[in-house]
Amino acid sequence: MSLDKITLVRLKDAGIKQDEKWLVQGVSLEVNRGKIITLIGPNGSGKSTTAKIALGIYKNYEGTVEKFTNKIGYVPQKISIDWTLPLRVADFMVLTENLSADEIEEALSLTGVNHLVNKNLGNLSGGEFQRVLLARAISKKPDLLVLDEPVQGVDFTGEIALYELIKKISEKLNCGILLISHDLHMVMSATDHVVCLNGHVCCSGSPIDVAKDKEYKALFGDQASQTLSIYEHKHDHEHTDDGKIKQKN
Amino acid sequence: MFDDFFIRALVAGIGVAFITGPLGCFVVWRRLSYFGDTLAHSALLGVTIALSLEFNIALSVFITASVIALFLIQLQKKTNLPGDALLGLLAHSSLGIGLVAIGFLSFIRFDVMGLLFGDILAVTTNDLLIIWIGGVLILLTLRFIWKPLFASTVNYELAEAEGLKPDIAKAIFTLLMAAVIALSIKMIGLLLITGMLIIPAAFARNLSDTPKKMVLFSIIGGLLSVFLGLFSSLKLNTPSGPSIITAALILFVISLFKIKQTIKLKN
Numbered sequence: 001m002s003l004d005k006i007t008l009v010r011l012k013d014a015g016i017k018q019d020e021k022w023l024v025q026g027v028s029l030e031v032n033r034g035k036i037i038t039l040i041g042p043n044g045s046g047k048s049t050t051a052k053i054a055l056g057i058y059k060n061y062e063g064t065v066e067k068f069t070n071k072i073g074y075v076p077q078k079i080s081i082d083w084t085l086p087l088r089v090a091d092f093m094v095l096t097e098n099l100s101a102d103e104i105e106e107a108l109s110l111t112g113v114n115h116l117v118n119k120n121l122g123n124l125s126g127g128e129f130q131r132v133l134l135a136r137a138i139s140k141k142p143d144l145l146v147l148d149e150p151v152q153g154v155d156f157t158g159e160i161a162l163y164e165l166i167k168k169i170s171e172k173l174n175c176g177i178l179l180i181s182h183d184l185h186m187v188m189s190a191t192d193h194v195v196c197l198n199g200h201v202c203c204s205g206s207p208i209d210v211a212k213d214k215e216y217k218a219l220f221g222d223q224a225s226q227t228l229s230i231y232e233h234k235h236d237h238e239h240t241d242d243g244k245i246k247q248k249n
Numbered sequence: 250m251f252d253d254f255f256i257r258a259l260v261a262g263i264g265v266a267f268i269t270g271p272l273g274c275f276v277v278w279r280r281l282s283y284f285g286d287t288l289a290h291s292a293l294l295g296v297t298i299a300l301s302l303e304f305n306i307a308l309s310v311f312i313t314a315s316v317i318a319l320f321l322i323q324l325q326k327k328t329n330l331p332g333d334a335l336l337g338l339l340a341h342s343s344l345g346i347g348l349v350a351i352g353f354l355s356f357i358r359f360d361v362m363g364l365l366f367g368d369i370l371a372v373t374t375n376d377l378l379i380i381w382i383g384g385v386l387i388l389l390t391l392r393f394i395w396k397p398l399f400a401s402t403v404n405y406e407l408a409e410a411e412g413l414k415p416d417i418a419k420a421i422f423t424l425l426m427a428a429v430i431a432l433s434i435k436m437i438g439l440l441l442i443t444g445m446l447i448i449p450a451a452f453a454r455n456l457s458d459t460p461k462k463m464v465l466f467s468i469i470g471g472l473l474s475v476f477l478g479l480f481s482s483l484k485l486n487t488p489s490g491p492s493i494i495t496a497a498l499i500l501f502v503i504s505l506f507k508i509k510q511t512i513k514l515k516n
Contacts, residue, residue: 055410074410081403085278085455095400096411120458146410 006033007068008053008144008176014063023049027063029178031144036167036190038179040195042060047180048077050197051146054178069144073137076147077180088120089113089132095234097140101249107133107139110165112158126153134162138169145169145177159183163190184220258369258378258417258436258479258489264380265433265445266471267388271464273450273471275422278402283333284321285443289430292315292439293347296364300351307431308377314427317343324421326497341381367490369482387425387432394418399460428509438490448476448497449474455504470500 007030015025031037035212037038040049080172093104108114109129136149151159167190170177188207193205197214203213210216276285293315299306324335348495363371400408401415408415430442437445453466478493
């Protein structure tokens with residue numbers, strides 16, 4: 001553990017009410033530099049809502065939210081873009097930040113869609129669009145990345161590659177990542193800290209601790225717990241770039 | 250040089266086209282055409298206030314339209330009525346009040362038709378100054394808020410999450426809308442101003458694949474409409490506003506052929 005822990009965003013007992021009903025409540029978490037924190041939980045458990053509270057999109061929250069950076073990259077879960085706008089991928093890339101052509105090219109190459117740079121955004125497939133969204137979020141070299149199901153609709157091999165990319169990005173940019181995902185297998189290997197939500201924080205901790213937690217088992221079933229533990233167990237090694245096994249020291 | 254009424258109208262029209270081009274793109278992108286109508290209808294009230302208080306017309310229209318816009322935002326928060334019903338309510342009631350107020354101003358000779366449809370004879374050198382200075386200010390402001398405004402037009406949550414403060418940009422844009430209506434009312438007339446915002450932008454949409462190109466073509470479309478409209482207005486003795494709008498429509502119809510070709514190429 002590094003001693004100079006830098007917190008980027010901190011939620012303390014945060015929650016939000018709509019029509020007298022809590023969408024999510026009592027969430028405390030912090031995203032630190034260089035760390036990946038993952039929110040898991042069933043549908044409607046308040047994962048996206050928690051992310052939006054942290055981002056400041058929802059303003060009528062309760063509790064405290066402290067944000068220590070304004071350099072943020074966001075991949076929303078749902079995005080409705082009006083396709084009547086004349087918008088190419090290149091225009092979308094510079095939506096919130098001015099980037100040079102090289103920077104655009106570099107970010108799109110990372111997610112494997114640099115050939116689409118001059119295509120109209122409305123003509124992309126779901127998976128291609130998702131890759132563009134991720135490229136846009138990382139292109140501005142943010143301090144904090146908030147990724148709400150960033151690989152939805154991406155093909156299977158692409159999914160693995162993108163998760164590896166996310167892990168690499170967090171190391172390279174030394175940014176903090178708040179990740180939301182349903183994919184327990186993929187996520188757990190890369191995550192430093194897991195928060196399990198179901199309207200409130202059920203349990204949180206390292207992936208292996210969460211997998212053992214009773215509430216987690218109640219929520220996801222024994223099998224999920226086993227896959228998690230197995231996954232953790234399987235990953236006592238790392239791969240070098242050429243695919244060989246690198247022994248941990 | 251500005252002695253000739255036609256030159257004055259032309260210079261005023263060029264100024265108007267430069268402002269309505271970029272703003273019109275945002276009106277199309279953000280689906281604000283009925284909002285534009287509402288502000289334009291409230292302009293009549295602004296004009297009557299200006300005439301009865303002997304106040305500058307453009308300034309009075311700008312203030313009235315801004316107040317109506319603020320009022321609309323308040324109504325949206327406080328009622329459960331849908332947006333278009335509120336817009337209709339404000340548009341027609343402000344038009345109604347404006348016309349009633351004109352009825353009381355019988356001591357002033359007043360060209361209602363000119364106000365509704367535009368009158369090139371009415372453009373004074375003073376108006377030219379207001380249009381050009383106001384226009385430069387509007388365009389500089391738009392340039393300044395372009396990034397947050399455009400980002401939130403594409404997706405509000407992205408803009409908000411990444412710290413662009415889209416609400417401020419939206420509020421400023423509303424004031425710019427009020428300002429453009431105030432500046433172009435004499436040329437185009439209050440019933441047709443929204444057409445000058447939308448039709449050149451629609452023409453431009455057919456020809457562009459990027460937002461910046463669309464703004465450029467929208468300005469070009471507006472300029473061509475002003476030239477064609479004003480010359481035919483002079484030759485055929487038609488009111489300036491409808492002539493300009495008709496010219497814009499002709500350009501739009503021509504631009505449809507370009508679309509047809511691109512769709513053919515794709516297949």
